[in-house]
Amino acid sequence: MCKVLKLNCSSYFKWKSRPICNRLLLKEKIKQQIITIYFASKQRYGSPRITFELNSLGYKISRVTVAKYMKELGLRSKLSKKFKITTHSKHNYLVVKNVLDRNFIVKTFSKVWVSDITYIQTKEGFLYLTTIIDLYDRKIIGWSLSNGMSTEETSLAAWKMSIKNRKIGKGLIFHSDRGVQYASNKFVKTIESYGVIRSMSRKGNCWDNAVAESFFKSLKTELIYGNKLITREKMELEVFEYIEIWYNKKRRHGNPKLPNNRRV
Template sequence: MTKKVKRYSEEFKAEAVKAIENNGGNVSATARQLGLPMQTLANWQRKANQGKLKGTKQYDPELVSALEEIKRLKRELKTAQEEREIFKKGHGVLCEERSVRYAFIDHHKTQFSITAMCKTFDIKPSSYYDWTKRDISAQQIHRNRCELLIKAAHSETKERYGYQRLHAHLSEQGHDVSKYMVRSIKEEYDIKCRRHKRFKVTTDSDHNKRVYPNLLKQQFGVNRPNCAWVSDITYIWTDEGWLYLAGVKDLYTKELVGYAIDKRMKADLACRALNKAIKDKRPSQGLIVHSDRGSQYCSDDYRTIISKYGFKGSMSAKGNCYDNAPIESFWGVLKNELVYHHHYKTRFEAINSIIKYIELDYNQVRIQQSLGMRSPRQVWVDFYRQAA
């Protein structure tokens, strides 16, 4: 059966090349973030440099050559630095018997390249690997069992948990695996969580509309649900074009209590997300509703909702994303765990995927370290159970 070749639009290729620039010219890291083969992305970059890719600018060949030379020198410098660090940590075992040097390599294989360590200690890599195949001890049997559990849990949690949350997940299932073991095995097998990439700027704060004062001032700790909400708008790419997602997050439960999705950045997008949150959570007067200074949040319709329900409007300082960090954090989680690992052909496909993630994964079952390894739903249930 012939494998279907995945095709990308010229617009997507141009955006991917721009992402390399935003990533400091790191093609490998950008390829991982976008879920692309590194060679494919490198080919697009080469075409862009030659002016053969629509939507990109041509670069001076001499500049490109100079950049390649810089990359080569950086690689050589990195290798030299690694060899120096290996020597600093392992100079005490240079004259020891081979088994001691093997043990050093095995202990530091997550920190340094095995090939580099073998070179430093004058050991053939094949000899080291033969040593690792010696008789298996009871401790190794336990470690092998833990490896299987950790890999299975990593897959079960959709590659979204770091070692601490993965440890909590395994403990909840009754498995006796230490935090150290989880971290060690994740490092040894390069078991990584899904990664972030840069965001598209969606805030239009260049306007003369009235703004609310900053009531939160980066103090995000609250003592109950529906005390303070934070809101923002982000973007999702599909083959049909952009989707814009407005969200409202509760600072106590960390739940996304309201959201709205549209193919255009409409003025009512923020209003629809807020109205959904109000309908579902029925908050009392005095609720702080925080946002950035985007024009959608400064509209008369949005201010009318704030006033109608007796809420307190609050806005970030101009250009300060840290004032709205909790909702920015959610966007990172959403894109890191879901969006960047899907190629949405249609907006409809993306909308279904996002709603399913919010309603069934994030709000209901995704545990968070800041919530004591509980999900937003469990925090909400625990609060009202204690209050009853």
């Protein structure tokens, strides 16, 4: 090879015996950490969250540098797709005003819960996932995965899990879209019996429920898109693992009120 490159053999051996500088050693160490974090997150983290993880481990590194190293390693987070609108808001039930008004940062537990419903495609048809999130720690405190979209299967089922997992705070605001599952008499009477204040997004405005929408984007990006269709039973297990093992306990979140953006 030295002959091909027209180099002296002595120059090659001199270069080979030279110790690696600390800067290169640190770079290789960081790259190994990036690989570890990337696959520990099941390829769900991009450069922003990997940067957070590295900083929490004591590495002083910018997002730009992490993105550069990820490109060199051929790593990239799973990409998202656009959502299909599933809200059925053409009904005769009473809707309420937007009390939350996009105030997504709260200081204590059980001050604001937000909820939404999305679809998940399987080999055997659609499943419908209903979630309820406490805005304080962004934890999924209640959820339901169903074959149908009735109130009993969706909003009520998720509500029953929520009140088992977390105590209702005084003056709790429950925010959702205008879907029939949240406006029906059965659901309204149930939550109002707990003294809950109802709040609904404005018509056709997904940003009014941005935190719930953000969770569904993460779920579909990190679990659904890019993977093969599976059975309903298998999907139920996958969703359980994603919510209860990954999202609620391990995934880094963006609420600035939480220390290091982690779960409490």
